[in-house]
Amino acid sequence: MSATERYQRIRDPIHSVITFDMQDEFEKTMWDVVQTPTFQRLRRIKQLGFSELVYPGATHSRFAHSLGVFHTARQLAGVIAKNSTRSESKERIALAAALLHDVGHGPFSHAYEGAISIAAKKYKFNYNAHEHMSLELILNSEIGSILSNLGSGFAQDVAMMVNTEGKVNTNEITSLKNEKKPILSIYNSIVSSQFDADRLDYMRRDRFMTGTQHAGIDFDWILSNLEVGKVPIGTDDNNSSKVQSFVINPKNILAIEAYILGNLQLHQTVYFHKTTRGIEKFFTELVLRIFYLLTIDKSENIGLTNNNPIIKLFSSYIKGDFSYHHYNLDDSIFYGSLPLLENSEDEVIRFYSQSIKNRQIYSCIDVYKILQSQIYDEVRLDERISEIKTKVISEFIDKNNEIKSVIMDEGDRNPYKLKQENYPFGSIIARTGKDSFKDISMISKVIKSLETYKFLRFYVRRDQDEIINSITKIITG
Amino acid sequence: MNSVDVDSIEKRVASIIADGGGVIVGRTRLQKIAYLLTVVGFEDDLQYGYKYYGPYSEVVAAASSNNSLIREEITYTDWGSFYSIFSLAESSVVQNTDRSNFIIKLKDSNAVVLELMATAVYCAKEKYDNPWQAVMNLKPEKASKNMLSDAKRLYSEMLEFITPRPLPKITE
Numbered sequence: 001m002s003a004t005e006r007y008q009r010i011r012d013p014i015h016s017v018i019t020f021d022m023q024d025e026f027e028k029t030m031w032d033v034v035q036t037p038t039f040q041r042l043r044r045i046k047q048l049g050f051s052e053l054v055y056p057g058a059t060h061s062r063f064a065h066s067l068g069v070f071h072t073a074r075q076l077a078g079v080i081a082k083n084s085t086r087s088e089s090k091e092r093i094a095l096a097a098a099l100l101h102d103v104g105h106g107p108f109s110h111a112y113e114g115a116i117s118i119a120a121k122k123y124k125f126n127y128n129a130h131e132h133m134s135l136e137l138i139l140n141s142e143i144g145s146i147l148s149n150l151g152s153g154f155a156q157d158v159a160m161m162v163n164t165e166g167k168v169n170t171n172e173i174t175s176l177k178n179e180k181k182p183i184l185s186i187y188n189s190i191v192s193s194q195f196d197a198d199r200l201d202y203m204r205r206d207r208f209m210t211g212t213q214h215a216g217i218d219f220d221w222i223l224s225n226l227e228v229g230k231v232p233i234g235t236d237d238n239n240s241s242k243v244q245s246f247v248i249n250p251k252n253i254l255a256i257e258a259y260i261l262g263n264l265q266l267h268q269t270v271y272f273h274k275t276t277r278g279i280e281k282f283f284t285e286l287v288l289r290i291f292y293l294l295t296i297d298k299s300e301n302i303g304l305t306n307n308n309p310i311i312k313l314f315s316s317y318i319k320g321d322f323s324y325h326h327y328n329l330d331d332s333i334f335y336g337s338l339p340l341l342e343n344s345e346d347e348v349i350r351f352y353s354q355s356i357k358n359r360q361i362y363s364c365i366d367v368y369k370i371l372q373s374q375i376y377d378e379v380r381l382d383e384r385i386s387e388i389k390t391k392v393i394s395e396f397i398d399k400n401n402e403i404k405s406v407i408m409d410e411g412d413r414n415p416y417k418l419k420q421e422n423y424p425f426g427s428i429i430a431r432t433g434k435d436s437f438k439d440i441s442m443i444s445k446v447i448k449s450l451e452t453y454k455f456l457r458f459y460v461r462r463d464q465d466e467i468i469n470s471i472t473k474i475i476t477g
Numbered sequence: 478m479n480s481v482d483v484d485s486i487e488k489r490v491a492s493i494i495a496d497g498g499g500v501i502v503g504r505t506r507l508q509k510i511a512y513l514l515t516v517v518g519f520e521d522d523l524q525y526g527y528k529y530y531g532p533y534s535e536v537v538a539a540a541s542s543n544n545s546l547i548r549e550e551i552t553y554t555d556w557g558s559f560y561s562i563f564s565l566a567e568s569s570v571v572q573n574t575d576r577s578n579f580i581i582k583l584k585d586s587n588a589v590v591l592e593l594m595a596t597a598v599y600c601a602k603e604k605y606d607n608p609w610q611a612v613m614n615l616k617p618e619k620a621s622k623n624m625l626s627d628a629k630r631l632y633s634e635m636l637e638f639i640t641p642r643p644l645p646k647i648t649e
């Protein structure tokens with residue numbers, strides 16, 4: 001068999017060539033998983049949601065990212081194999097989990113998640129977060145049947161590995177109810193850690209595709225200076241034993257500082273960009289309005305037929321008969337529905353769908369940005385921000401379902417969290433001597449001094465000059 | 478000086494710290510104490526599931542970060558890790574009650590031992606056939622012979638405390 005026949009190869013802007021060996025049972029199975037309709041749906045979900053409205057190049061998909069995560073996971077598994085004893089079974093579970101970790105994402109990735117969680121609270125229905133959907137699809141869709149070629153419990157093992165952080169209560173998933181609780185190993189770090197394959201891919205891919213030139217990471221250097229160490233663990237202040245973990249050697253410190261700083265910069269400039277977040281807010285308002293009309297039996301005013309996947313999925317949430325079969329939304333369905341929504345009989349639906357389609361954003365008042373140059377004391381700044389938030393909410397934020405004059409957005413990002421609960425897997429550990437290790441924050445003053453990035457923004461309709469002036473006055477005092 | 482009211486999760490977590498003498502060392506200790514208080518009926522509705530270190534409550538974790546009632550100071554260990562010390566923003570009277578006796582015994586225990594014991598209780602409540610064996614399977618890196626033996630001893634000692642409900646029976 002020639003190399004051309006033996007290997008399936010995918011060109012990738014970050015990794016150049018991602019290969020699948022068709023004579024390798026595991027890789028052949030992963031290739032079959034990639035061909036399923038459930039996985040192919042990821043081609044139609046943009047990795048960065050609405051970010052392309054700011055960065056026109058950022059049209060890359062969850063599909064490309066998932067393949068990149070699989071490829072990166074293979075490289076991390078190579079680090080384990082080089083520095084320690086390889087466990088082929090755990091490696092396979094970790095690689096499959098890396099490939100499938102995002103398979104449950106909804107349209108526009110995190111934007112959908114935010115909108116549905118607000119709608120679920122407001123209209124009191126249960127919904128499953130993308131982490132939960134990933135587990136359902138791994139176990140119950142055609143992906144589960146293909147994974148079972150690698151062993152009867154393989155799909156369950158992959159699902160448990162995807163759920164390393166325990167975000168999903170596995171008792172809520174029938175086929176995981178009696179599953180043993182996972183024992184964490186270094187292989188879990190490939191899927192979920194400060195160095196996981198997900199972050200190592202998305203940082204490089206998002207930087208490349210947005211075209212931003214900061215936030216670069218020295219990937220090859222990081223990997224070549226990544227080792228496996230037996231790290232002391234314990235509970236709270238009591239030491240107990242040692243476990244295997246990825247550790248960085250002293251030559252890696254500067255590269256890791258840049259990696260952590262780069263991740264923060266990507267959040268500041270890309271993921272939390274004011275325009276992207278503003279459009280996400282419109283998307284949320286649109287979703288909320290669709291739910292509102294469905295709950296008051298006015299679905300005919302929405303402008304979509306009952307066969308539209310958006311209506312079918314949202315109705316299933318409200319009726320409480322949701323199953324993973326309904327979960328087939330993607331960005332193309334939403335964009336394809338926009339021209340219909342634009343002609344809706346409902347004014348609110350018309351307004352927000354036109355605003356998204358034509359990128360007609362509100363004016364943005366960035367409160368931290370205004371005050372950071374005036375108040376240097378962090379505690380005082382937070383107190384002042386809290387006062388402003390309370391005042392603006394009480395005076396200007398509408399709770400009704402109509403077109404909003406003011407929309408609030410807030411968020412934060414801690415560049416390096418001290419994760420005690422899953423130390424060392426949630427931490428970056430540096431080797432400081434032959435058998436001594438320390439958390440990176442103990443030896444890097446740069447990382448130790450990094451503070452949480454916060455933002456509070458008010459988006460105001462551009463024709464509401466009076467409100468813009470009033471909010472500005474509240475802020476400047 | 479004031480004693481802490483119990484009408485929100487933050488206040489309830491603060492009351493656990495208060496009844497433990499005003500200081501509890503370690504997130505895991507605090508989590509496991511709150512869990513065991515729930516099991517024996519000194520607390521309710523703290524919504525526990527299973528996470529890395531055994532029974533874990535998101536609401537307790539969220540309520541115990543720095544807030545108006547609780548101070549969290551992060552300190553490093555000499556073996557490269559870190560842990561939290563929880564104290565009250567305002568000092569409080571320790572009440573010599575059955576509940577505070579129960580908490581003080583747990584907070585003075587080795588955190589690894591407490592983690593193993595609380596996990597065994599969790600496994601017993603989840604109806605595992607042999608909870609101690611389950612703990613050995615779940616935490617092979619921590620459940621050494623000595624630690625497990627200490628955890629069993631701690632469990633036996635806790636059975637002697639006066640509680641609204643008994644701890645679940647754990648047979649070997």
